[in-house]
Amino acid sequence: RIAKTSEHIKHVIEVKIDLDSNPEFTAANLVAYARACVKMNQRSITGVYTALDVRPSDLSPKSRAQLIKEML
Known part of the structure; x- marks a missing residue:
């Protein structure tokens, strides 16, 4: 993926x-x-939903609290 933040950057x-x-x-x-x-x-x-509609936390077997503790 290529993105620009300024005209020449x-x-x-x-x-x-x-x-x-x-x-x-x-x-x-x-x-x-x-x-x-x-x-x-x-x-x-x-x-019907696409992969972009699914919460990342729903993909994990860990609880929301566990994910926050371990990833943030």
Whole structure:
């Protein structure tokens, strides 16, 4: 992703992923989004959503309090 903050100032963000097991990574993501669906359903949120509509905290098995303590 390339962005500019000023006319002549640009910034580049690059993401690299190196997987030992693509199937395991894919399965972990599917499980995380299934977990998010359950959490959303418990809040009576139903319907069709994209990955951008899902709260990052819903993807984790940890509680909100645990995530705040460990990540902030």
